[in-house]
Amino acid sequence: MFFEQENIGFIVLDVMELHQETERSYNSIRKYNALSFRYKSDTVMETKNSVFHLGDNAISYFPPNTDYVRTAKLDHVIVVHFLCFGQESRTIEYFYPDDAETYKLKFRKLLNIWEKKDVGYKMKAASVLCDIFSDIYSENRPPITKKPVDKRIC
Numbered sequence: 359m360f361f362e363q364e365n366i367g368f369i370v371l372d373v374m375e376l377h378q379e380t381e382r383s384y385n386s387i388r389k390y391n392a393l394s395f396r397y398k399s400d401t402v403m404e405t406k407n408s409v410f411h412l413g414d415n416a417i418s419y420f421p422p423n424t425d426y427v428r429t430a431k432l433d434h435v436i437v438v439h440f441l442c443f444g445q446e447s448r449t450i451e452y453f454y455p456d457d458a459e460t461y462k463l464k465f466r467k468l469l470n471i472w473e474k475k476d477v478g479y480k481m482k483a484a485s486v487l488c489d490i491f492s493d494i495y496s497e498n499r500p501p502i503t504k505k506p507v508d509k510r511i512c
Contacts, residue, residue: 367443
């Protein structure tokens with residue numbers, strides 16, 4: 359599961375904001391990953407194996423080379439396209455965060471950095487995306503199952 363990854367290597371390719379209504383699009387053979395935050399949304403995603411709805415405040419991950427159809431009555435979204443290293447997820451994932459306001463601010467900050475294109479903007483954008491990944495991991499990490507260290511051995 360992508361959202362359960364504690365360590366992700368990536369390169370940001372693009373950050374964009376979309377405002378769409380009554381849109382139907384087919385996505386196929388993208389060579390990059392996508393992470394998005396939906397500010398306002400009434401969108402249905404269809405893959406070969408599933409159909410699911412993405413509403414307001416949904417965070418979603420789309421791996422490369424994944425075919426899907428997006429049907430949106432309304433879709434105001436910020437999306438980050440990136441290359442990822444050492445990560446093997448091949449499944450679309452989504453969740454609704456506990457604190458959507460924090461993500462709204464961070465995705466907006468990421469977009470502003472990308473659009474302004476000041477010196478070092480790619481590194482600054484990567485830093486914000488890394489912070490977003492950290493928050494996502496904190497909300498989605500698997501339960502800790504390690505046995506406590508036996509202090510007598512140390």
